[in-house]
Amino acid sequence: xxxxxxxxxxxxxxxxxxxxxxxxxxxxxxxxxxxxxxxxxxxxxxxxxxxxxxxxxxxxxxxxxxxxxxxxxxxxxxxxxxxxxxxxxxxxxxxxxxxxxxxxxxxxxxxxxxxxxxxxxxxxxxxxxxxxxxxxxxxxxxxxxxxxxxxxxxxxxxxxxxxxxxxxxxxxxxxxxxxxxxxxxxxxxxxxxx
Ligand code: AMP
Ligand code: MG
Numbered sequence: 001x002x003x004x005x006x007x008x009x010x011x012x013x014x015x016x017x018x019x020x021x022x023x024x025x026x027x028x029x030x031x032x033x034x035x036x037x038x039x040x041x042x043x044x045x046x047x048x049x050x051x052x053x054x055x056x057x058x059x060x061x062x063x064x065x066x067x068x069x070x071x072x073x074x075x076x077x078x079x080x081x082x083x084x085x086x087x088x089x090x091x092x093x094x095x096x097x098x099x100x101x102x103x104x105x106x107x108x109x110x111x112x113x114x115x116x117x118x119x120x121x122x123x124x125x126x127x128x129x130x131x132x133x134x135x136x137x138x139x140x141x142x143x144x145x146x147x148x149x150x151x152x153x154x155x156x157x158x159x160x161x162x163x164x165x166x167x168x169x170x171x172x173x174x175x176x177x178x179x180x181x182x183x184x185x186x187x188x189x190x191x192x193x194x
Contacts, residue, residue, distance in 0.1 A: 001127065002029070002092075005039075005101035008069035014101065015071075017126045020108040024190045025074035026101040027059050027142070028081050031093035038067040039099060040079050045168060046147050052167045055085035057142040057158035061189075072101050074190060078148055088133030104141070105130075114139045144189055145171070153177065154189035 001017060003010035005028045015022060028039060033050060036042055040062040042050075049060060064079035073079050084090060093100060104112035105119045105127070113119045116132035123130075143157030145164065152172040153161060164171045176185075176192045187193045 001105040001123070002100040002102035004096075005029075005072055005099040006067060006069070008071045011069060011071045011101050014103065017123065018103065018106070018108045020103065021190075022071070023074045024103075024108075025076055025080060026072050026103055027144075028068070028072060028079055029089070029093060029100045029102055030081065030083055031055075031090050033083070035099055036081060038065055040064050040068070040081055043147060045151070048168060049145070049147075049164070050083070053159055053163075054083040055090065056083070057085075057138060058082065058164075059142045059144045059155075059157075061144065061146040061148055061154065063148060078146075080144065082142055086133055086137075088131060092131065112141060146174075146188065152188070155192060 001014055003014050005011065014026065030036060042062060046060055046062060049058065059080050059082040061078050061080050063077060064073055068079045106113050106122050110122055113122065114136040116130050119130050138158040141155060141157045143153060143159040144155035146152045146154050150172050151168060152174050154174045156177060161171050161173060174188050176187055176189065181187060181193055
């Protein structure tokens with residue numbers, strides 16, 4: 001469910017349509033790495049992972065720059081970025097020439113959709129249109145990997161720990177994936193607490 005990632009007002013419409021808690025940040029999608037320059041700090045390690053897995057279902061958490069509104073990042077000092085491989089997603093990003101903040105197109109708390117029909121059933125009346133690119137290839141979310149500190153998987157997904165380790169060596173897995181969170185604990189990836 002996408003909106004201009006540089007426009008706080010547009011992004012707030014995503015949270016409203018999904019009923020998404022404001023403390024759950026969004027992933028920003030690009031079609032070209034050059035688009036990242038004003039958005040986040042790209043390290044050599046990040047470049048290496050992009051070489052191996054982009055375009056594809058790997059989301060990287062990187063230090064953010066001021067062009068990213070607080071609403072996108074839930075006021076964290078970081079931003080999540082990804083380059084999707086689907087030709088329709090790539091064509092949309094290329095046509096609008098904007099980074100697009102986009103979570104899955106479901107109401108908060110419901111499973112992520114894998115077909116346009118799921119989106120229609122769940123979101124009809126809450127969104128202006130659906131761009132149908134056919135069923136999703138994987139049916140699980142993108143892997144979220146933090147590169148702030150030791151490389152750490154914050155959310156499991158289509159790119160496995162083994163696939164990442166083959167490119168960058170040892171990769172940690174966040175405690176929040178392995179064990180239920182304790183009361184008062186701060187989530188490394190806020191979405192995991194939902
Ligand atoms: P989705 O709703 O499927 O797009 O999920 C996005 C996931 O990425 C959620 O689990 C978010 O909490 C996580 N995420 C997005 N931005 C950040 C960030 N800056 N730091 C940590 N996790 C993030
Ligand atoms: Mg989702």
